[in-house]
Amino acid sequence: MNLHFVPTSFSDKLRRIDYIGSVIFIGSTTAFLIPLTWGGVVYSWHSWRTLVPLIIGSVGCGVFVVYEVYFAPAPIIPIDLFKNRTASVSFVSAGLSGLLVWCIVYYMPLYFQAVKEYSPVLTGVCIFPQTFTVAPAGAIAGVAITKTGKYRWAIWSGWALATLGLGLLCILEVGTSVPGWIFLNLVSGIGLGFLFPSVASAIQAATAAEHVPMALAMFSFFRSLGQAVGVAIGGVIFQNRMTANLLDYPNLAPNATAYGADAAGLVDIIKSMPDGQNKHDLQQAFVDSLRIVWAVCCALAGFGFLLSLLNQSYSIDQELDSSQGIVEKHQLRPHAEGTGV
Structure with a gap:
């Protein structure tokens, strides 16, 4: 030694x-x-x-x-982190998954409050199909990856389910039943849950041992960046579509710009309106605008799936190799391992 x-x-x-x-x-x-x-x-x-x-x-x-x-x-950020194809693809995947999660977490409650007119407490219960599937799905994927030593199957299945689930959200309507919206929310939650441990495992396996701490820090950074961008992108899409959709309703067209300026602020406006055609039209325009948000998210998830096909297979059994303190040098193992998933 x-x-x-x-x-x-x-x-x-x-x-x-x-x-x-x-x-x-x-x-x-x-x-x-x-x-x-x-x-x-x-x-x-x-x-x-x-x-x-x-x-x-x-x-x-x-x-x-x-x-x-x-x-x-x-x-502070070694450029070598981005020279590996799997690591670079996984950083993009981390950003995309963060974007999609927060776009759903922000805009789905607005659907329940503005369209279904549920209270904030009941809305919190209604997003359980999303929030209570992400963590269990992530735990299951993490255990399976640890047992099998393979992570690509979880990344591919996660993106496939996320794409399908976000596409299903486009079916949501004003009159969607309770069992209907529960089912429509389950699929994307499971898919996005699969991605968290699998993408982190891919980054750790594909990165040289001395760069693993920084690589995982960059994973958290890109995920957080995606979360911030997700709400912003959703806001731009919603505002533009809401304003355009309201122009199709003569009674609502004069206030199209004001109503389309803020999705969250529109919730109180809808709840304060008396029941009638104008309220129903405003809720319909709200749903139609959200449908475009879900469609864009579905397209981004599909892009994430195609990108994930570039992931290579590496062993997740890493040897500790640190440049801090006393280090014992062993012969490094071959980094890539066959064609496993």
Whole structure:
């Protein structure tokens, strides 16, 4: 065996910190994410207050990548993480799954409150088919991956079920029965639940041992980024479709822009309206607008499925290899393993 000691004094650690890269990364991601939270709510998506920070954040992220690749002596995000095909595909999958989960979690309750006119407490119960299937499905997939050592089957089946489930949500109508919407919500919850442990396993298996901690941190980052982008994308789609749909109803057309500005705010407007044709038309326009949101999510899930076909098979049995402290070096195992799933 070969033992070596890596200096770990406090001053050495301080010198290894990528201060410039950290500032660029934090500043760029903050500039990109903040306008996503107020776009269409505090300011319109066409406002310079929304567009300018989005552009600055996007350019800043590009500058960060260039700096990390060519100038950073000790990059905070090793570029080697993205040179492996499976790892890169899995990072995209993490972002897409986060996007889809939060798009569903945000907009499905609005369906129950605005269209079904359920109370907030009852709405929380109604999303159980989604929320109470994700965790058990993830646990089942995680145990199966551990037992079999294979993860690709869970990724493929997760994306397939998510695509099917999100497509089924397009069937939701104003008058959909309770058993109907329960069934329609179950499928996507199971599929998205399969993805969480399987994508993390793929990243861990495909990444060199010394980069695994950073790879898993990037998995969490891309998933969180997808969550923020998911609500924003859903908001843009809903607002545009809601405004266009309301123009088809003469009595509602004068307020089309105001009603379409905020999906959450529209819930109170609908609940305060007296029963009648105008209320039914507004609820129908609400459902029709959400249907486009689900359709776009279905397309993104389908893209995730096609992308997941690029995943390669690696052994999930990783040997610990750290650059911190005393490390025992063994002969590295062959990284890829056959064609298993």
